[in-house]
Structures are given as C-alpha cells and as structure tokens.
Amino acid sequence: MRPFFDTQDKPWLIWIGFALIGVSLALLPFALAQVGTTWVRITNYALLYVMLALGLNIVVGFAGLLDLGYIAFYAVGAYVYALLASPQLGLHLPFWVILPIGALVAAFFGLILGAPTLKLRGDYLAIVTLGFGEIIRIFLNNLSRPVNITNGPQGIAGIDPFVLGGFRFDSPIKYYYVLLAVALGIILVNLRLQNSRIGRAWEAIREDEIAARAMGIDTRNLKLLAFAMGASFGGIAGGMFSAIQAFISPESFVLVESIMVVSMVVLGGMGNIWGVILGALLLSFVPEILRWTVTPVQEALFGRMLVEPEVIRMLLFGLALVLVMLYRPAGLLPSAVRKRELEERSA
Numbered sequence: 001m002r003p004f005f006d007t008q009d010k011p012w013l014i015w016i017g018f019a020l021i022g023v024s025l026a027l028l029p030f031a032l033a034q035v036g037t038t039w040v041r042i043t044n045y046a047l048l049y050v051m052l053a054l055g056l057n058i059v060v061g062f063a064g065l066l067d068l069g070y071i072a073f074y075a076v077g078a079y080v081y082a083l084l085a086s087p088q089l090g091l092h093l094p095f096w097v098i099l100p101i102g103a104l105v106a107a108f109f110g111l112i113l114g115a116p117t118l119k120l121r122g123d124y125l126a127i128v129t130l131g132f133g134e135i136i137r138i139f140l141n142n143l144s145r146p147v148n149i150t151n152g153p154q155g156i157a158g159i160d161p162f163v164l165g166g167f168r169f170d171s172p173i174k175y176y177y178v179l180l181a182v183a184l185g186i187i188l189v190n191l192r193l194q195n196s197r198i199g200r201a202w203e204a205i206r207e208d209e210i211a212a213r214a215m216g217i218d219t220r221n222l223k224l225l226a227f228a229m230g231a232s233f234g235g236i237a238g239g240m241f242s243a244i245q246a247f248i249s250p251e252s253f254v255l256v257e258s259i260m261v262v263s264m265v266v267l268g269g270m271g272n273i274w275g276v277i278l279g280a281l282l283l284s285f286v287p288e289i290l291r292w293t294v295t296p297v298q299e300a301l302f303g304r305m306l307v308e309p310e311v312i313r314m315l316l317f318g319l320a321l322v323l324v325m326l327y328r329p330a331g332l333l334p335s336a337v338r339k340r341e342l343e344e345r346s347a
Helices: 012-035 037-062 071-084 095-117 122-142 172-194 197-207 209-214 219-245 255-268 273-302 309-327 336-346
Strands: none
Touching: 012 037, 012 172, 037 172, 037 197, 037 219, 037 255, 037 273, 071 095, 071 122, 071 219, 071 255, 095 122, 095 219, 122 255, 172 197, 172 219, 172 273, 197 209, 197 219, 209 219, 255 273, 255 309, 273 309
16 A cells, blocks of 8 residues: 655655755744744754764764764864964954865864874774874964964954854854855765765775775775865864854863764764764753753752752763663664664674
C-alpha cells in the first residue's frame, strides 16, 4: 500500500516543506526576542557551534582523523579578525575582506598541524592535536612582549562590527541572519563534498588507509586537504565570533571548548551532516535551558538552591554522553556506513 504523502507523485510537498522551514528560520529571532534577547544570542552561538562542528566533521567524520585541538583554528580566525578590525594595530578593514583572510590563515595552520602528523592515527594523533591547541592558546596569551601584538591575557577590545554599505550589524537579530546564511553555505559545501570524489576518498582513508593507498588514492594530500578545509571553517566561525563579541581573549579558546565540539560531532553521529547539526544544537540549547530552570526547580522543591546550576549541567551532560555511547554508539543520527560498521563488529 502506497503512503498518502508520496513525494514522488507530489513533489510540491517538498517545496512546501522547504518554504515552511525557510519562513520558520526567518521569523525565529523575532519569536525568541519576545522571551528575551538572550535567547537570540544563544541561537547565534548555536549557529557558530554548528559551523565548528561541521568543520571538525570533515576531519573526524569524513577522513577519520581524531582532532582534539580544533579550537586552535577558531582562535586563529578570531584573532585575525580582531587584529585587522580594531585599534590594536590601527587597521579597520571591512569584514568581507577579513573573513577570507582568516579562513586562509586558519587553513595554513591546518596544514602546519597536518604535515608532521601524517603517519599518526588514533590516540597518538589525538595527543598531538591536543598539544597543538594548547600551544596556540599559550602563544596568544604571551604574544604581548617584546612587541605587543595580541595584548596578552587582557585580550583585544573595541573590535569593529560588520558594516555593509553603511548598514551596521549591531544587534543579535541582525547577526542572526548573517550567521544563518554562512551556516547554510557551509552545510551546502559539506553536502557537495560528502558525495564528491574527494569525499569518497576521505571515506576510503577512514576505513582503511593502507587499502586506499594501494588503490591509488593520494592519502597524504587528501589528509592535508581535510585538515585545511576543516580549519578554514573554524577560521570563519572565529572571525564572526570576534565581531559579535567585540572582545576576545585567550580564555575563550580553552581545551574544554575543543572537547565540546568533539562531543557535538560524536553525539550527533560522525560522518552524518544532519546528525552533527543536531548534536551541535542539542549541546548548545539544552545546557542553557538547564541553566535557566535548575535554580527555580530547586527553590520550588527545597526552598533554596542546594546544587549550583553549572554542576548539575555538567553532571547531566556527562550522563547523557555515557548513555549515548552505551545505547547509541554511532550517535543519534549515524551515517549509514558507520552504523553498518558497528553492527558488523557487534555481530
């Protein structure tokens, strides 16, 4: 029996669905603003995490290279924008010039990380990338002497917002549409990459690098390309973070942020673009919802706050990851290939 909503006979249903999603996304910030501008800001940061998770998914999900220092590329993009659009160096370049520069510089740092680690995999690669992320943070923290470039731990303030033709993006709602457009562009690039010749080569490297090399795949250049492309998305997200915050410091790019982005990819489903987006949105919104609800619930039940919201938030976060790894090891929305691999191993 054929389903009533058969999209093959009714292709207009697909377009109606896309139209409804588009209208919902367009009206979302105004609906959130009725609750509070804070939730618009949270949505903006969620979109930034979507960009970061999609960038890391190229390295971890597509190519199978575990990267625990991905936050370093986020920091590089943020500082490139901050230095070129603030009084720190006396430069105030337009954002449409700086963002591509930040992406290129981050991609260059991705090559710097990838070149010496071509023969490393698994735990060894994770340790090296973790160290790289910390080196970048410490480097930025101390690059204030003898020549003050990054202003050290005090950070860089007075960063210019986006300005386009005299129109200033000086509110969370205005930035929402820019972030949404860039996030949709990154999603489109990921979709095209996944089903391309390069994407299939990355998948072959992830499954068996030796077999991929034997079949004529240039594993060296493709692994470097994965690091560079993933890093470039992190650089773009970092530049937009700088503009939104108007202030950055090395403390915004600590190891916990890297772990959070990795968790988004693992929770959603490595290699599955829509799963990674779901993981990024869940780990962006759920902690904030808990932050706003834990205190009122405790006061209603016990008359006072017994446990700090941050403690409960991290406890539930850790518990959720443990449960997902036990019962959904491939993630909430796993890719078909990875799901089949885990089923074969368990069998």
